[in-house]
Amino acid sequence: MRTPPTSHTHPITRLSIAKNTLHNLSSHALYLLLALWGIPIIIRGIGLEQFGILALFWAVIGYFTLLDFGISKAITKYFSEVAIQQDTAARQRLIWTAINTTMAVGLLSSVLVFTAIPLGVVDVFNIDTHVQEVRYLLLITAGSIPFLLLYGTFKGFLMAIQRFDVINYLQSTLGIVQWVGAVIVVAYGGGVQGVVIISIVARLLILIITVFVLPILSPGFFSNFLVYDRGVFGRVWRYGVWVTVSQIISPLYLYIDRFFIGYFLSLGSVGLYSIPQETLTRSLAIVMSFTMALFPVLSAQSAILDGGRASKVLYEKAVRTLIVLILPVLAMFIVNAHVLVGMWLGNEIADTTVDIFQVMAIGLFFNIMAQIPNTLLQAYGRPDLPAIFQMVELPVVIILHIIMIPRFGIIGAAIVWTSRVFIDAGLHFYFVRRSLDGFRAAIDQVRHADIGLMLLVVIYGSISSVCDDATSVIAAHMLFIAVYPVIAWRFALTGPEKESLAGLFRSRPR
Structure with missing residues (x-):
């Protein structure tokens, strides 16, 4: 049901959309510049073959954070609606259903990656050397998937309340920690394992910061715990399936x-x-x-x-x-x-x-x-x-x-x-x-x-x-x-x- 408009139901202006767009562009530009600076240094430090292993790790991370069954996109839509309607009960049902669904999807994805590691490393990617190293890195990646997906869900909440400034500060921090940290690791003789660990730690750091920031920006964010709401789950899932397609x-x-x-x-x-x-x-x-x-x-x-x-x-x-x-x-x-x-x-x-x-x-x-x-x-x-x-x-x-x-x-x-x-x-x-x-x-x-x-x-x-x-x-x-x-x-x-x-x-x- 739609809510009648009030003085606080139209907080968005063309200026805020333009400002949010600039926030998005600035973090994209910073991340691109850091990558252009860091990639040649990393390649010289660890070699092309190990950089290929690192690229494999990035591909796995990117694939599973993208294919979150559309939950983060659905969260942005439905949380935008309940926020403007000021329906606190609906808000909390959506928050906890989204969090627990995301963790369930993340754990399932982790299990799939754990199961696929023996087949994927040897048969699919045809890797003759560094097999154990790649398996170790994929194990680390698999264990981190639930937390990576959870950050995507929290990012969806931040988008819904129009805090693109916070999102892009976090993204910029992630880029700086990941690329500068990777270059430092390589400079001190570290290999691809060190770069991967830095990448994972950077993302976990951003997740922890987000957990503390959300209740400040949206008071009571983690209150009224519940496992999930069947109606909310159905809406999010139906929407997310089409986004996933x-x-x-x-x-x-x-x-x-x-x-x-x-x-x-x-x-x-x-x-x-x-x-x-x-x-x-x-x-x-x-x-x-x-x-x-x-x-x-x-x-x-x-x-x-x-x-x-x-x-x-x-x-x-x-x-x-x-x-x-x-x-x-x-x-x-x-x-x-x-x-x-x-x-x-x-x-x-x-x-x-x-x-x-x-x-x-x-x-x-x-x-x-x-x-x-x-x-x-x-x-x-x-x-x-x-x-x-x-x-x-x-x-x-x-x-x-x-x-x-x-x-x-x-x-x-x-x-x-x-x-x-x-x-x-x-x-x-x-x-x-x-x-x-x-x-x-x-x-x-x-x-x-x-x-x-x-x-x-x-x-x-x-x-x-x-x-x-x-x-x-x-x-x-x-x-x-x-x-x-x-x-x-x-x-x-x-x-x-x-x-x-x-x-x-x-x-x-x-």
């Missing part, structure tokens, strides 16, 4: 094309294809930082009487903001792809991969846009729809790869990828329009803005493609840069947004 299938789309390229063409072709794919898809981290901040807001709004109206406004603004910001960047990249890739990787690789970059950049736009309706559907309790889209698309993609790659090479794989994300985005927008009441008008408004800006981009690309001298190309760029803000102002921005921007410029000191 998406979590299993999504990585397949990132690697299945590489498998078929390697099978039909060569490993060298896989390498060439991976350069644009990895480069472009990594940029999704920026959008994911935004949708992470957006998800608990939309989840909370889905639980209150006037939340639908607020969600429609927020949804429309989010989609239009991405269109306005992402479209010109990708358009200029596509037009100048050969020059930019040549400056980065050299003209030889640019000549081979520029078409892949351009085709996948088009797909990236639709992939980015699909993240907003995907977040909305999950926030409004429909994680089944994105999962069903992925299940239906997967066999079609496999068939298309089998047809396209032998005939057209790696550009065929890029066309299949772009076609899939285009269709996937269309399905997301269509089913938001069809399945959620009142979102039809918001999507129609966004579509009008999209058409105007897309038309300008097509004209810009067409003019640039026929320019055969540097002066004409520069003139086309300058014209696009001058005209795009005018079209965006006319078709993409609403009246209140125009007034806010105008007021911002008027308020600037002279």
Whole structure:
């Protein structure tokens, strides 16, 4: 049942979403910088073979923390709802059901890893040396899985109460302890075992800190203990199963094309294809930082009487903001792809991969846009729809790869990828329009803005493609840069947004 809105049921502002997005981006950036700094030092210290063992450990950790049966995502949604409804009894039922379910799933995962260790080390990974060492490390990893999953659940609670600052302080601390600690261990002659232990200890440290922080941020968090609530468990489990389906299938789309390229063409072709794919898809981290901040807001709004109206406004603004910001960047990249890739990787690789970059950049736009309706559907309790889209698309993609790659090479794989994300985005927008009441008008408004800006981009690309001298190309760029803000102002921005921007410029000191 939805709660009537009160003065305290709308604590979220656009400013807080932007601030939370920046928190997410900053911790991602710090972790990336630490990894770029630490990995070469660790490789030099322990050798490539032992670094491969370390990578195996990281893969196991990442796999099991990702596949938590969607519990952490479900927690963020339902805790956002009960928090805004201020239902203390429902809150405690959800907390303890989530904690105990997570521990049960973690213990089961540990047992599975313990059971699989003899088979996995010798037969699957074909490791001839360091067998005992790898078994020892996997035993440590298996024992830590329940605690790693528990931190994911606690992180879901923190996301629900909008404490992304705390989450990212913890994540930053984890990154610093893990990477700096690993480098120190290697510098003093430690091996892969020391690095693994540092990684585990860092995560346990963050878990302990979180246990102390949660009752401060949410008083009474660990009160009224119970084993589990059957109704809450059913809701969390049904929601989490669909999230798990998406979590299993999504990585397949990132690697299945590489498998078929390697099978039909060569490993060298896989390498060439991976350069644009990895480069472009990594940029999704920026959008994911935004949708992470957006998800608990939309989840909370889905639980209150006037939340639908607020969600429609927020949804429309989010989609239009991405269109306005992402479209010109990708358009200029596509037009100048050969020059930019040549400056980065050299003209030889640019000549081979520029078409892949351009085709996948088009797909990236639709992939980015699909993240907003995907977040909305999950926030409004429909994680089944994105999962069903992925299940239906997967066999079609496999068939298309089998047809396209032998005939057209790696550009065929890029066309299949772009076609899939285009269709996937269309399905997301269509089913938001069809399945959620009142979102039809918001999507129609966004579509009008999209058409105007897309038309300008097509004209810009067409003019640039026929320019055969540097002066004409520069003139086309300058014209696009001058005209795009005018079209965006006319078709993409609403009246209140125009007034806010105008007021911002008027308020600037002279």
